[in-house]
Amino acid sequence: MTSELPVPDAEFTNWAITELAQEKTDLLESSLQGVHPSIVGKLIESLHPDQRSDLLALLPEQAVGAALHHVSAELRNQLLNKISAPRLTQIAEYLQPNELASTLDALPDSISDSVVSSLDAENLARVNAVLEYEEGTAGRIMTTDALSIKPDITLRVVSKWLRKKDALPPYTSSLVVTDEHGVYLGKLPMSAVVTGDLDALVESVMLVSNETIAVSASEHDVAQLFEQRHLVAAAVVDDEQRVVGRITVERAMDILQREADHQLLNSRGLSDEADLFAPIVPSALQRGVWLGINLATVFLAAWVIGQFQVALDEIVALAVLMPIVASMGGIAGSQTLTLTIRGLALDQIVRSNVRWLTTKELGVGALNGIAWAVVVALVTYLWFKNPGLSLIIATAMMINLVVAAASGVIVPLVLKRLGFDPALSGAVVLTTVTDIVGFLSFLGLASLFLL
Amino acid sequence: MTSELPVPDAEFTNWAITELAQEKTDLLESSLQGVHPSIVGKLIESLHPDQRSDLLALLPEQAVGAALHHVSAELRNQLLNKISAPRLTQIAEYLQPNELASTLDALPDSISDSVVSSLDAENLARVNAVLEYEEGTAGRIMTTDALSIKPDITLRVVSKWLRKKDALPPYTSSLVVTDEHGVYLGKLPMSAVVTGDLDALVESVMLVSNETIAVSASEHDVAQLFEQRHLVAAAVVDDEQRVVGRITVERAMDILQREADHQLLNSRGLSDEADLFAPIVPSALQRGVWLGINLATVFLAAWVIGQFQVALDEIVALAVLMPIVASMGGIAGSQTLTLTIRGLALDQIVRSNVRWLTTKELGVGALNGIAWAVVVALVTYLWFKNPGLSLIIATAMMINLVVAAASGVIVPLVLKRLGFDPALSGAVVLTTVTDIVGFLSFLGLASLFLL
Numbered sequence: 001m002t003s004e005l006p007v008p009d010a011e012f013t014n015w016a017i018t019e020l021a022q023e024k025t026d027l028l029e030s031s032l033q034g035v036h037p038s039i040v041g042k043l044i045e046s047l048h049p050d051q052r053s054d055l056l057a058l059l060p061e062q063a064v065g066a067a068l069h070h071v072s073a074e075l076r077n078q079l080l081n082k083i084s085a086p087r088l089t090q091i092a093e094y095l096q097p098n099e100l101a102s103t104l105d106a107l108p109d110s111i112s113d114s115v116v117s118s119l120d121a122e123n124l125a126r127v128n129a130v131l132e133y134e135e136g137t138a139g140r141i142m143t144t145d146a147l148s149i150k151p152d153i154t155l156r157v158v159s160k161w162l163r164k165k166d167a168l169p170p171y172t173s174s175l176v177v178t179d180e181h182g183v184y185l186g187k188l189p190m191s192a193v194v195t196g197d198l199d200a201l202v203e204s205v206m207l208v209s210n211e212t213i214a215v216s217a218s219e220h221d222v223a224q225l226f227e228q229r230h231l232v233a234a235a236v237v238d239d240e241q242r243v244v245g246r247i248t249v250e251r252a253m254d255i256l257q258r259e260a261d262h263q264l265l266n267s268r269g270l271s272d273e274a275d276l277f278a279p280i281v282p283s284a285l286q287r288g289v290w291l292g293i294n295l296a297t298v299f300l301a302a303w304v305i306g307q308f309q310v311a312l313d314e315i316v317a318l319a320v321l322m323p324i325v326a327s328m329g330g331i332a333g334s335q336t337l338t339l340t341i342r343g344l345a346l347d348q349i350v351r352s353n354v355r356w357l358t359t360k361e362l363g364v365g366a367l368n369g370i371a372w373a374v375v376v377a378l379v380t381y382l383w384f385k386n387p388g389l390s391l392i393i394a395t396a397m398m399i400n401l402v403v404a405a406a407s408g409v410i411v412p413l414v415l416k417r418l419g420f421d422p423a424l425s426g427a428v429v430l431t432t433v434t435d436i437v438g439f440l441s442f443l444g445l446a447s448l449f450l451l
Numbered sequence: 452m453t454s455e456l457p458v459p460d461a462e463f464t465n466w467a468i469t470e471l472a473q474e475k476t477d478l479l480e481s482s483l484q485g486v487h488p489s490i491v492g493k494l495i496e497s498l499h500p501d502q503r504s505d506l507l508a509l510l511p512e513q514a515v516g517a518a519l520h521h522v523s524a525e526l527r528n529q530l531l532n533k534i535s536a537p538r539l540t541q542i543a544e545y546l547q548p549n550e551l552a553s554t555l556d557a558l559p560d561s562i563s564d565s566v567v568s569s570l571d572a573e574n575l576a577r578v579n580a581v582l583e584y585e586e587g588t589a590g591r592i593m594t595t596d597a598l599s600i601k602p603d604i605t606l607r608v609v610s611k612w613l614r615k616k617d618a619l620p621p622y623t624s625s626l627v628v629t630d631e632h633g634v635y636l637g638k639l640p641m642s643a644v645v646t647g648d649l650d651a652l653v654e655s656v657m658l659v660s661n662e663t664i665a666v667s668a669s670e671h672d673v674a675q676l677f678e679q680r681h682l683v684a685a686a687v688v689d690d691e692q693r694v695v696g697r698i699t700v701e702r703a704m705d706i707l708q709r710e711a712d713h714q715l716l717n718s719r720g721l722s723d724e725a726d727l728f729a730p731i732v733p734s735a736l737q738r739g740v741w742l743g744i745n746l747a748t749v750f751l752a753a754w755v756i757g758q759f760q761v762a763l764d765e766i767v768a769l770a771v772l773m774p775i776v777a778s779m780g781g782i783a784g785s786q787t788l789t790l791t792i793r794g795l796a797l798d799q800i801v802r803s804n805v806r807w808l809t810t811k812e813l814g815v816g817a818l819n820g821i822a823w824a825v826v827v828a829l830v831t832y833l834w835f836k837n838p839g840l841s842l843i844i845a846t847a848m849m850i851n852l853v854v855a856a857a858s859g860v861i862v863p864l865v866l867k868r869l870g871f872d873p874a875l876s877g878a879v880v881l882t883t884v885t886d887i888v889g890f891l892s893f894l895g896l897a898s899l900f901l902l
Contacts, residue, residue, distance in 0.1 A: 014801035021803070038679040046799040048807060159645065168642040171683065173624065190641050191619040194610065227708065228489040230701040232622065232683055249700060250681040257678065260711055261793075268789045269782075276794045277804070280811055284818035287786050291779060291823055298778040299830065306771045306834075312763075319770035320757045323886075326774075327749040328742060331720075335738050338719045342712075343727045348497040350465035352472070353728070356499060360731055367735035372742055379750065383757075435774075 012039060013046050020051050029058045037063065041070020044079075049279060053082050061090040065099060069254075075275055077106040085111050089118045096143050097126035104131075138222050139215040141255070142236045142245030145169040148176040151185055151203035155196045158188070171248040173232040177206045182242040184212050184235055212237045215244055219255050226252030266424045269293070297428060301326075301435040308443035311451060317384045318446055321393055324376060326438030329400035330431045332368060336361050336408025337430050341422050344412060358409045365405025369398035388450055396442035403437045404430075463490060464497050471502045480509045488514065492521020495530075500730055504533050512541040516550060520705075526726055528557035536562050540569045547594050548577035555582075589673050590666040592706070593687045593696030596620040599627040602636055602654035606647045613644070622699040624683040628657045633693040635663050635686055663688045666695055670706050677703030717875045720744070748879060752777075752886040759894035762902060768835045769897050772844055775827060777889030780851035781882045783819060787812050787859025788881050792873050795863060809860050816856025820849035839901055847893035854888045855881075 012035070019028045032040060040059070044052055044067065056079060059067060064083075068076045080103060083091070088107070092100055092115050104112040104127070116124065126144055133139025147168065149158055158175070162168070174187040186206035196205050212235045213222055225231065226249055236245045265271065269290020275283075305312070305322070312319050340357075343349040349357065373394035381390040411429050412422030463486070470479045483491060491510070495503055495518065507530060510518060515534075519527045531554060534542070539558070543551055543566050555563040555578070567575065577595055584590025598619065600609055609626070613619070625638040637657035647656050663686045664673055676682065677700055687696045716722065720741020726734075756763070756773070763770050791808075794800040800808065824845035832841040862880050863873035 010798040010801050013798060014803050017801065017803040036680060042797060042799060045797075046794075046801065046804060048804070162645040163647075163649070165646045167646055171624075172642065173622075173683070190645065191623065194613040194641065194644060195616045195618055196614075198614070227704060229487060230704055232624070232700070249683070253678060253681055253704075264789065264793065268786050270786055270789065276790045276799060276808065277811070280814040280818065283811070284815045284822075287783070287815065288819050288822060290786070291782055291819055292826075294782045295775070295779060295823060295826065298775050301778075302771050302775055305774070309767045309771065312770045313767045316760045316764045319763045319773075320753050320760065322770075323756070323774065323777075324746070324749050324753055327752075328746060331742055331745045332738070335719050335721055335741070338715060338721065339727045342715065343497075346493060346496075347461040347464060348493060348727060350461050350468065350497065352465050352468040353497060353499070357727065360728070360734070363731035364735045364738065367731065368739050368742055371735075371739060372746060375743075375746065 013043050016043050025058055032058055037066035038070045040067040044071050062094040064091045065095045080106050085114045089115050097130045101127050101130040136219050138213050138217045138236050141251050142247050144245045146176050146246040148178045148243055151177050153202055155200050156198040158193055171233045176235045176243050177202055178243050184237050184241050184243050222247055223252045223255035227256055263423045297432040304436050304439045308447055311443055311447040314451055322439055322442050325396045325400050325442045326435045329404040329434030329438045332401050333404030333408045333430045333434045336405050337426050340409050340412045341426055361405040361409050365402045369401035373397045392445045396445055399441045400438045404434050407433045464494050467494050476509055488517035489521045491518040495522050513545045515542045516546045531557050536565045540566050548581045552578050552581040587670050589664050589668045589687050592702050593698050595696045597627050597697040599629045599694055602628050604653055606651050607649040609644055622684045627686045627694050628653055629694050635688050635692050635694050674703045674706035678707055714874045748883040755887050755890045759898055762894055762898040765902055773890055773893050776847045776851050776893045777886045780855040780885030780889045783852050784855030784859045784881045784885045787856050788877050791860050791863045792877055812856040812860050816853045820852035824848045843896045847896055850892045851889045855885050858884045
């Protein structure tokens, strides 16, 4: 009964995949009842596309929504579109208004109309309220189950009112205090409700914090606030400061997870919702675009090399050594780039420290440039016994490492200024610069001094 | 009073840096009082190393611990070592036992001894209890402020007991129910405390979940559980299932953040606690190691190229075009690698789907190999008017893209089996493979058929 929390289990996934493949679903169906929705979601993502609907069919209606909540949005939309309208209607009954709103968005009109027509008036009004807000804003991710109280009642009244309820909404760490127009005044932590003096007025013990979220705030900003302040829940207010809903840590953590994924995948030209187990052709198309962009940049580098065919024809060692200068520049530059992008994301880089940061990175680039230039010069001399070549590769490497450091700071700052996300496009731009400068400096110096 | 939560503000950081630089600290000192510790922590990280102690000196003792909680562990240790023993003793009074334990670890013995000697008996016992557990385990990150109750009392008794307290520990979303030996029996959500029937017994309304954490569980596993189940707090138990403490979402989110940072930085050879604004020499040394590893792998690739000096001497176009094959392999491979590492981290990749995954990635590699080989062959023909060369670069590219896809799956699986973290070393191994296969296939085929 009181065993430790199991570590999310690859064993269960492995077993379930085998059972599904052998169409032995009885035991699986009953096992799924006792498993946390997050594990069911993970299992769905791990399945072959053909098996996913089979698994969904094994879940009871009330569990489908929670499980789908734990898969990527694209896959969720795919799967929802394969469920019949009558079953969707049953599933819809167990969804929060905001979940239902995004589910309806994902369905073809004919089916979403039939689901909507089955909703009762209250649920319909709630869903329409959510649909009023733009996607990606606090309004779309809030729930409408905030408990609010008036400031001029005693804790005794609050306690009695709560005692009449069957349960509180999840993550109710505090009650929202509002005036007669629903305007936010403060919050009353549950801690104060249970420990405070029963005769005290709410307004005398409530916290007058400014911890509310504008209904138009972006999902990203909401998630950042939860992460930095470790909030459990926060009230959402409209332009007149009226409380319209609340957002919980659950939703905020989902957004943080999705954003981390987004950056990881997009920086490699993979789709936001890249699915490891997607079919071959869509996967190939998705990734092909990025390969095409890379092909263009590498042809540019090849064109630069092409300008030095005379030198390459004369001294074959240049062809052997030239990848070294370009590669070291790419690595050094990507180190600076990674730190700069992270600093920008954390708001650590501001006007008043950019200059110092650039100076510092140039210093780091120069130091490493000198150190590794000596090593490269030595190895080159031992290999080709050509002191001029050694001197030239060392000089080219110093140039490229300093350029790489400067680019590592400047490229993301410029991209950001231009409105691009440096985390997505920074690496391509940077390595194009370090490749070209690497080939140009090495082959250019060689053409000048060795021919 | 009820304004929206401000987005963590680059403006404040910018202003504070300027104020500190001009030594106008009066306004800054008073502004720091009203600012959230996370923003103070961010400000400390954004400062020039020389200014950081100046800022700490402006903070009242009770705010230092919270602010330092929001900077990286390495920087925290550096800063603690610059604070005088008497001030440290004052700061220590406001720390949780686990925070104090890690603070003491960071200090030289002479100073930590003097801080310890100033602790009262109760705090000393608490710190020693925490220090008993290994670093990186649940025992080290738990707090000892769990509220526990017995199962055979009524909610009325629970309510009266709570009413005698001044406040509850932060993130008390439920009370822990234990038997007379302190063994975990279940949890009583605050929701049940305030809504339940006052005459009901705790044991009749408590949740008998298995949501406890072993005191020896790793930080990583703890954080994963919080992320997947969206927990607010969980009880920590020893081998006999006795409750020894609890872990809150606050600590779990810190670990998640730190781990994400760790992966991002380590995959570029940057230190775990890389500090954008660290001095030049330590930064250069830290990054130099990674550059050295890269230099070794790129010399290996250069050695491969060196085996084909005859071909390169004969046909200079080979030198111009060879980076294309290597680069495209690197990009395609890193796409597969990224997805595989992510799949491993999410436990999506298990024995029963590895074969299908490999087949699928090989298919994607082959499709993109064919598509881009045609484009490369065409451009090469237009450039060099050499059909043999076009055919060879197209073939080499197909080979390298299929090898890249296979390596993208196999390299991380093998690294994991060998006990390495694929997220850290995967990219180096992969690009070494795709560089060598790229140069070898292109130059090798050219040597065979064009000479």
